[in-house]
Amino acid sequence: MDLACLYNRNFMDLGLKGRVAIVAASSQGIGRATAEGFAAEGCRVAMCARNRSTLDQASDKIREQYHTDVFAETLDVTDADAVHGFVAAVATKFGKVEICVTNAGGPPAKGFLAATIEDWRKAVDLNFLSTVYFAREVIPYMQRQRWGRIITLTSISTKQPVADLVLSNAVRAAVVGLVKSLANEFGKDGILVNNVGPGYTATDRLKELAKSRSAAQAKSEKEIFEAWAADAPLKRLGNPKEVADTIVWLASERASYITGQTILVDGGLYKGL
Numbered sequence: 001m002d003l004a005c006l007y008n009r010n011f012m013d014l015g016l017k018g019r020v021a022i023v024a025a026s027s028q029g030i031g032r033a034t035a036e037g038f039a040a041e042g043c044r045v046a047m048c049a050r051n052r053s054t055l056d057q058a059s060d061k062i063r064e065q066y067h068t069d070v071f072a073e074t075l076d077v078t079d080a081d082a083v084h085g086f087v088a089a090v091a092t093k094f095g096k097v098e099i100c101v102t103n104a105g106g107p108p109a110k111g112f113l114a115a116t117i118e119d120w121r122k123a124v125d126l127n128f129l130s131t132v133y134f135a136r137e138v139i140p141y142m143q144r145q146r147w148g149r150i151i152t153l154t155s156i157s158t159k160q161p162v163a164d165l166v167l168s169n170a171v172r173a174a175v176v177g178l179v180k181s182l183a184n185e186f187g188k189d190g191i192l193v194n195n196v197g198p199g200y201t202a203t204d205r206l207k208e209l210a211k212s213r214s215a216a217q218a219k220s221e222k223e224i225f226e227a228w229a230a231d232a233p234l235k236r237l238g239n240p241k242e243v244a245d246t247i248v249w250l251a252s253e254r255a256s257y258i259t260g261q262t263i264l265v266d267g268g269l270y271k272g273l
């Protein structure tokens with residue numbers, strides 16, 4: 001082995017150049033940072049979200065900055081037919097589907113008795129069934145090429161329930177059950193399935209949560225943000241890019257023996273072992 005060559009390497013080659021990556025719900029926040037992360041590695045990227053103008057702004061910027069193919073389509077991830085059409089369009093445009101990051105907005109912040117049955121149904125649609133829809137569509141492509149990566153973007157709530165987020169705490173656990181089951185069933189086909197759980201990460205979603213907490217606790221939004229930062233051993237909020245970097249690495253050749261896992265990107269917020 002050429003040791004000099006090993007020691008001289010000052011970067012980690014992720015082996016992602018030319019791969020086709022779908023990132024769901026990716027016009028803003030962590031999804032957007034993830035789409036950008038794959039583009040920076042030379043992947044061809046497919047993005048989606050509901051709002052056309054925000055999606056176009058994000059996809060145009062990524063296309064220009066990284067000189068890579070970016071396909072963007074508006075859709076609601078809770079619409080199974082729309083997800084079917086989107087994945088088929090990605091396969092037609094790029095010839096394959098190799099990486100799929102599932103994502104969606106988060107459910108509203110509520111305690112158990114405040115959450116209606118309709119809230120529960122919506123949370124299941126948004127954060128569980130949307131993951132099922134994407135997995136059902138992408139797995140057959142991945143099986144045919146005997147290579148695939150599915151990464152679900154969920155929350156620290158998959159390991160440690162968050163106060164007033166009972167919908168997220170309960171529904172995201174089902175995603176982890178799905179991730180482990182898919183990892184077991186499709187490992188033989190070269191498909192790796194993992195889950196990434198962010199802690200408090202500076203995005204619009206967090207601003208919304210701070211607003212509802214501030215109203216409920218009669219504290220300013222600034223105090224809410226400071227308390228979240230203080231809770232993590234790293235004493236700050238996360239940056240969407242820090243979550244995105246973990247997702248991109250998990251999709252890469254450098255994480256080729258990792259499947260069925262949940263990895264938290266939370267600055268140490270999770271208090272368990």
Ligand SMILES: NC(=O)c1ccc[n+]([C@@H]2O[C@H](COP(=O)([O-])OP(=O)(O)OC[C@H]3O[C@@H](n4cnc5c(N)ncnc54)[C@H](OP(=O)(O)O)[C@@H]3O)[C@@H](O)[C@H]2O)c1
Nearest residue numbers: 025027028029030049050051076077105106155201203205
């Ligand atoms: N930020 C945090 O601190 C944090 C912590 C733990 C977990 N999470 C979870 O991580 C995920 C991403 O959070 P984020 O902070 O990046 O959120 P964000 O900044 O609010 O971005 C959400 C993205 O998802 C899209 N989206 C939302 N609902 C959609 C739908 N039904 N169909 C298609 N696209 C949809 C939005 O675009 P459109 O509105 O145009 O559709 C937007 O691009 C959420 O599930 C959130 O709960 C976040």
